[in-house]
Amino acid sequence: MANGSKTLGLMIMDREYRVNCPAGAEEELRTAARHLNDKMEEIREASSHAGKVLGTDRIAVIAALNITHQLLSSTNHDNAMSANIERLNERLDGALDANSQLEL
Numbered sequence: 424m425a426n427g428s429k430t431l432g433l434m435i436m437d438r439e440y441r442v443n444c445p446a447g448a449e450e451e452l453r454t455a456a457r458h459l460n461d462k463m464e465e466i467r468e469a470s471s472h473a474g475k476v477l478g479t480d481r482i483a484v485i486a487a488l489n490i491t492h493q494l495l496s497s498t499n500h501d502n503a504m505s506a507n508i509e510r511l512n513e514r515l516d517g518a519l520d521a522n523s524q525l526e527l
Contacts, residue, residue: 435460436467436479462486 427446432439433456444452463479463486470477477485 436463436482438479459486459490462489 428443429446429449430441431444431449431452432441433453434440435456440456442452463482466482466485466489467477470482
């Protein structure tokens with residue numbers, strides 16, 4: 424394999440997928456596959472309880488949309504938190520500057 428990558432076999436919804444993986448990232452990829460499998464199984468179970476039978480491709484798309492939504496929500500939350508921290512740092516710097524001027 425080029426660049427030290429290797430092929431991993433990952434089970435998702437009772438089917439094996441062989442994928443290339445960079446050296447050192449095997450456990451991260453296995454964790455991602457388990458997460459995806461769990462989400463897909465949740466969707467399959469929920470749809471069967473509702474009396475629906477969904478194909479694997481539809482389940483995969485719904486899982487991908489759900490995971491992407493969670494990622495984007497988390498990213499937006501992180502960005503908002505970073506902006507809040509930056510504003511607090513600016514206020515703290517201003518307060519410290521004002522305090523040091525009083526001491527002079």
